[in-house]
Amino acid sequence: MRLEHLCDVQWQYELLEEIEASTAADGQIYGQGLATFSGRLSGTAHWSNFPRLRAGFAHPDARGSIEVDDDGLVLFELRGLSSLTDGSGIHVMTFMTAYEPHLWLNEVVAIGEGSIDVERAYLSMRYYACVVDYRPELPAPP
Numbered sequence: 001m002r003l004e005h006l007c008d009v010q011w012q013y014e015l016l017e018e019i020e021a022s023t024a025a026d027g028q029i030y031g032q033g034l035a036t037f038s039g040r041l042s043g044t045a046h047w048s049n050f051p052r053l054r055a056g057f058a059h060p061d062a063r064g065s066i067e068v069d070d071d072g073l074v075l076f077e078l079r080g081l082s083s084l085t086d087g088s089g090i091h092v093m094t095f096m097t098a099y100e101p102h103l104w105l106n107e108v109v110a111i112g113e114g115s116i117d118v119e120r121a122y123l124s125m126r127y128y129a130c131v132v133d134y135r136p137e138l139p140a141p142p
Helices: 100-107
Strands: 002-019 027-039 043-049 052-054 057-059 061-068 072-083 088-096 109-117 122-131
Touching: 002 109, 027 061, 043 072, 072 100, 072 109, 088 100, 088 122
Parallel strands: none
Antiparallel strands: 002 027, 002 122, 027 043, 027 052, 043 061, 052 057, 057 072, 061 072, 072 088, 088 109, 109 122
């Protein structure tokens, strides 16, 4: 697989509510915020996240919309694993749009890595589009 830089994103929570983990269940967070995308994919996003908390990690489950150009809209879904102790994060993101200049995003699976500041409720991430680079030959049918 070849990775091509897609964008850098600054995520900022504006609302953050938490139910801490207990002996009966994992913890859960609900949050909303704004994000700034810059790079091949640029725009401003409104999003919400409903991550599960377990053993020092958050498991993001976010969705949102990115306003691109003057009238374009791109929806996204994001999952991942974020360490609440060392501040590292890994995301997988997919997109959906009907906006002609960004239709190529409908075929993109992006992976991201970056830093999480738990105290400031802020993330700084870099995302890469995954491009198929390994195509082994398939065996002949029996």
